[in-house]
Structures are given as structure tokens and as C-alpha cells.
Amino acid sequence: MIQTMSTTPKFKITALLIILEFILLSCQSGNSTQTTSVSTDSTTQTLEILPGADQLDEYLPLLKDKKVGLMGNQTTIVGDQKEHLVDILLDNNVDLHFAFAPEHGFRGDIERGEKVGNETDKKTGLPLYTLYGGNAKQDSIIQSIDVMLFDLQDVGARFYTYMTSMHHVMDLCAKHGKQVIVLDRPNPNGDQVDGPVRKDDKFKADISFHKVAIMHGLTMGEMAQMINGERWLEEGRQCSLTVIPVKNYDHTMMYELPIIPSPSLPNHLAVRLYGSLCLFEGTAISEGRGTDWPFQVIGYPDPVFGDFKFTPGEKSGMAKHVEGKGVVNYGLDLRSVDANKHKFTLKYVIDFYNKMPDKSKFFSRAEFFDKLAGTDELRKQIIAGKTEEQIKESWKPELDAYKTMRKKYLLYTDFE
Numbered sequence: 125m126i127q128t129m130s131t132t133p134k135f136k137i138t139a140l141l142i143i144l145e146f147i148l149l150s151c152q153s154g155n156s157t158q159t160t161s162v163s164t165d166s167t168t169q170t171l172e173i174l175p176g177a178d179q180l181d182e183y184l185p186l187l188k189d190k191k192v193g194l195m196g197n198q199t200t201i202v203g204d205q206k207e208h209l210v211d212i213l214l215d216n217n218v219d220l221h222f223a224f225a226p227e228h229g230f231r232g233d234i235e236r237g238e239k240v241g242n243e244t245d246k247k248t249g250l251p252l253y254t255l256y257g258g259n260a261k262q263d264s265i266i267q268s269i270d271v272m273l274f275d276l277q278d279v280g281a282r283f284y285t286y287m288t289s290m291h292h293v294m295d296l297c298a299k300h301g302k303q304v305i306v307l308d309r310p311n312p313n314g315d316q317v318d319g320p321v322r323k324d325d326k327f328k329a330d331i332s333f334h335k336v337a338i339m340h341g342l343t344m345g346e347m348a349q350m351i352n353g354e355r356w357l358e359e360g361r362q363c364s365l366t367v368i369p370v371k372n373y374d375h376t377m378m379y380e381l382p383i384i385p386s387p388s389l390p391n392h393l394a395v396r397l398y399g400s401l402c403l404f405e406g407t408a409i410s411e412g413r414g415t416d417w418p419f420q421v422i423g424y425p426d427p428v429f430g431d432f433k434f435t436p437g438e439k440s441g442m443a444k445h446v447e448g449k450g451v452v453n454y455g456l457d458l459r460s461v462d463a464n465k466h467k468f469t470l471k472y473v474i475d476f477y478n479k480m481p482d483k484s485k486f487f488s489r490a491e492f493f494d495k496l497a498g499t500d501e502l503r504k505q506i507i508a509g510k511t512e513e514q515i516k517e518s519w520k521p522e523l524d525a526y527k528t529m530r531k532k533y534l535l536y537t538d539f540e
Contacts, residue, residue, distance in 0.1 A: 158379060173379065176307030176368035177202050177209050177275050183305055183368050187218050190270040195224040195293055199277035199383045206383065209275055210248055221269050222251040226276060226289040255292040266296040271303045277385050280313030281399040282322065282338050283331035283496050287347050291333060294351060298363035305366045308345030310379040312395050315539045317341035317530065318468040319399070321522040322498030329495045337526050338498070339399050339468045342533070345369060349533040367535065374537035378464045393463040394419040400469050406493025408485050409476050410436045410453050414446040422472060423455025428479055432457040470512045477506050
């Protein structure tokens with residue numbers, strides 16, 4: 125049988141392709157490149173997922189003879205060697221004038237709640253400015269360039285502030301007639317759209333800047349198209365926008381970030397649980413900030429919440445602005461959750477509210493909880509004893525309307 129098959133030319137080709145694919149996969153197992161498989165006839169081709177920043181030939185020509193600004197941070201990398209884009213641009217003689225830094229700073233080493241100021245990048249000497257924390261008005265700086273390059277890795281939850289920073293960049297550029305180029309990256313939570321859609325401007329903040337669902341299901345490039353298309357910029361302005369899409373990616377794929385997006389999201393599981401657990405920021409419950417497992421454990425200083433124990437606020441670099449620092453918490457260890465199967469859920473918030481001995485203490489930052497949720501209805505529904513199914517049914521009309529709007533701006537095949 126082996127002899128017969130080996131004399132068939134078609135089989136030789138197929139076998140060779142399988143061997144080559146095996147070699148390719150073996151070589152890739154040791155680096156950060158992620159792949160997707162595409163079936164063609166009887167063979168499977170393995171294609172690299174290429175973020176916009178990796179496609180130098182697509183955007184470097186657009187920067188030729190232009191004065192350029194960059195918004196980036198530690199996730200603004202190129203290729204398997206994880207070279208920072210700022211170094212790539214300077215090596216290619218791009219006339220780079222400055223960089224904007226989001227929350228956590230240009231190199232991603234500033235804690236949540238700490239000031240992100242105007243300074244100089246120690247490695248390159250590049251002037252750094254911030255659009256975070258009330259610093260959105262940087263008109264004189266934006267006037268010094270022709271093109272603004274944007275490259276930040278988002279995590280797909282509305283309360284993550286990087287898309288708010290993108291909004292400010294787009295607004296400044298629209299106001300002063302500057303071009304915006306977004307180097308797109310996959311959304312690690314792009315396989316879902318869920319949660320309440322933000323209500324009116326009463327609930328607007330950096331953590332709830334747009335009228336989108338908590339799990340918005342968009343890449344930054346798609347979000348930029350939505351902001352522009354829906355005329356959400358000030359006075360209904362639109363900016364000159366170019367998106368360099370990710371190659372070989374769609375919303376059905378699971379994507380693990382090669383670089384952590386911020387200090388308290390140290391791994392894929394934390395990124396996947398973030399959407400469900402960040403609501404605890406508006407409560408007395410700890411989600412593990414200042415431990416080795418932020419957004420992977422939840423607890424409160426009362427054994428009624430569970431047998432697992434942890435102490436918030438002990439880990440250097442993540443210890444500031446932590447509620448209940450140094451006090452032993454009891455609760456749940458979620459480190460065994462299957463990250464790729466996890467989807468947005470209210471079960472943890474509802475369960476912990478129901479277990480709270482003194483429920484008046486649960487929503488310790490009620491106004492902040494409402495901004496995270498984008499509405500005060502969710503808090504009131506939890507207090508009223510509504511089930512997760514009942515609550516989700518109540519926001520379905522607004523969520524369906526958002527999903528319809530979202531479809532207009534998709535750059536990639538959707539998960540549904």
C-alpha cells in the first residue's frame with residue numbers, strides 16, 4: 125500500500141505540503157507569532173496573523189516626506205523580535221516629532237491611577253505628551269505634524285481607556301486637518317458582543333466614553349471607523365482616517381496578546397476575565413489588584429465568600445490605589461477557568477452581592493459602578509434580586525440595535 129501511494133504524484137505533493145506545514149509549525153512554536161489555518165482542497169495552509177504594524181510596506185510610504193506623531197505604548201511592537209515601532213520608524217528615517225502616551229505611559233510601567241505627564245522617552249529622547257486624565261487639549265502639539273500614527277493594543281472592553289485616547293487623537297486631528305493612520309491589532313475578546321450599552325452622557329467618563337456595549341466586539345480600527353462614521357467627534361467632525369487592517373484574522377479567532385497591555389492584565393486569562401470582573405471596581409470586592417493574580421481572583425475580608433485566601437496590594441508595581449490593602453480576603457480562585465471558553469457574565473457580581481452579609485456595603489462606589497456599567501439600571505436590578513437571564517433580557521433591545529450598527533464598520537468576518 126505504501127508503494128502504491130508513493131508512486132502517485134498527487135500524494136507526493138500532499139505529503140510534501142503536510143511535512144512542510146509540520147516544519148513551519150515546529151519553528152513557530154517558540155515565538156509569539158500566531159497562526160490561523162485555511163483549508164484549500166486537500167491541504168491546509170498555515171497563515172500568520174499580521175497586525176497592521178508588521179506591514180511596513182503598507183504604511184511607511186504614507187509617511188514619506190511627512191511630519192509624523194505616534195500614539196503608542198509597550199504593545200506598539202513589530203514582528204517576532206518585538207521591536208518597538210518607535211525604533212522602526214527612526215531606523216527608517218521617518219520624521220517623528222513626538223509621541224502621545226495613554227494610561228500607564230509610553231512604556232507601560234505606570235500604575236493605574238498614577239499621573240501620566242509630559243516628559244521625554246529615556247531610550248530615544250522623543251518628546252512624550254499625554255491625552256489621559258483631562259489632558260485631551262493638545263492643539264499646539266498636533267499642529268506640528270501632518271500625520272498621526274496610532275498603534276495601541278486594546279482588550280475589547282468598553283472601560284479600557286485606550287479607545288478613549290484614540291477618540292481624543294481623532295478629534296484633535298479632525299479639528300486641525302491632520303491625517304490619522306490606525307495600525308490595527310486583533311481583539312482578544314473579539315468573539316463576543318455583550319453587556320449593557322452605555323446610556324446618556326450622565327454616565328460618560330474615560331471608562332465609558334462611547335455608546336457601545338461593555339464587550340464591544342471591535343478592533344481599534346473598526347472602532348475608529350465607527351467613531352468617524354457615527355460622527356461622535358466634537359461638533360460632528362470627521363477625521364481623515366486610514367486603517368491598516370490585520371491580515372489573516374477574523375472575529376472567530378482566539379488571540380493571545382504577545383505583550384501585556386497593562387500591569388494588572390498579566391496574561392490571557394486576566395484579559396478574558398477582565399470584562400466580567402472589572403465591574404467589581406465599583407464595589408467593596410477585590411479582584412486581586414496588587415497580587416500575583418489580578419483579575420483572576422475575587423474576594424472580601426469575610427470567610428462567607430469562600431475558602432481561598434489572598435491579600436491585595438502586596439505586589440510591587442501594582443500596590444498603589446488598592447482598596448483594602450494588606451487585609452486578608454476570602455473568595456474565589458478563578459485561575460483554572462478555561463480562558464478561551466470564558467464569555468462575559470454577571471454571575472460573579474450577582475453571587476457576591478447575594479452573599480454579602482451587609483448589602484449596604486456592597487456598592488461602595490455606586491456612581492463609579494454605574495459608569496462602568498454605562499447605566500444605573502444594572503445596579504438597581506442586582507439590588508432588586510433579578511437573575512442574570514432577566515437582566516440580560518432587559519438590555520437586549522439596545523444591544524441588538526448596537527449589533528446592527530456595529531456590522532456597518534466591521535473589517536473582518538464576524539463570529540455570528
